[in-house]
Amino acid sequence: MKLNHINLTVTDVQEASDFLVKYFGMRSMGGNKGMGFLTDEENDWGFVLTLMKASKATQAKYPDTFHIGFFISGKKTVDDLYDRLKEDGFDVPKPEDTGHSYGFYVQAPGGFAVEVGA
Numbered sequence: 001m002k003l004n005h006i007n008l009t010v011t012d013v014q015e016a017s018d019f020l021v022k023y024f025g026m027r028s029m030g031g032n033k034g035m036g037f038l039t040d041e042e043n044d045w046g047f048v049l050t051l052m053k054a055s056k057a058t059q060a061k062y063p064d065t066f067h068i069g070f071f072i073s074g075k076k077t078v079d080d081l082y083d084r085l086k087e088d089g090f091d092v093p094k095p096e097d098t099g100h101s102y103g104f105y106v107q108a109p110g111g112f113a114v115e116v117g118a
Contacts, residue, residue, distance in 0.1 A: 005048040008068075008112055009060045013051045016110030020049070023081060024070050024114070051110065060111040067105060069115035075102050078118045 010016040017036040020026040029037040029048065036051040049068075054060040072078060078095050085092045085106055095104045095116075103117030 003047065005050055006068075007050040007052055008110070009054045009058065010051050010110030010112065011054055011060045012110055013053050016051050016108060016112075019109050023085065054111075062112055067113035067115045069117065071101070071117050074118050078103050078116055081116055 008016070013031065013033055013036045017026075017028055017031070017038060020038055021028055025041055026038040026049065027041065029039055031037050031051070034053045038049045038051070039047060072081070075095070082092055082095050082104060090106055092106045093104050095102055098117075101117035103115060105113050105115050108114050
């Protein structure tokens with residue numbers, strides 16, 4: 001059995017999609033204001049991250065520990081991404097060694113957290 005997709009409910013599909021494309025190398029596979037489809041550089045529709053706009057009756061609120069994660073190569077790459085996010089105005093804590101990785105968490109536009117680690 002193969003995991004095909006994960007759906008995130010977000011407040012703004014385009015903002016969340018643009019963030020994941022710009023900082024994490026995701027590729028947009030199309031969509032609209034209500035739903036977007038992304039994949040990573042290793043997949044071609046093998047795994048899809050769908051972003052679905054929260055309805056007015058639905059809140060896009062995740063538990064405090066909920067997040068998606070990207071592991072990238074080396075501390076320098078983590079530090080470089082941290083610097084880009086800071087320069088672009090994101091409130092990002094300094095990367096730190098957690099014992100299992102070196103990284104940080106950032107709140108993404110749309111209402112979910114992203115873990116970055118190496």
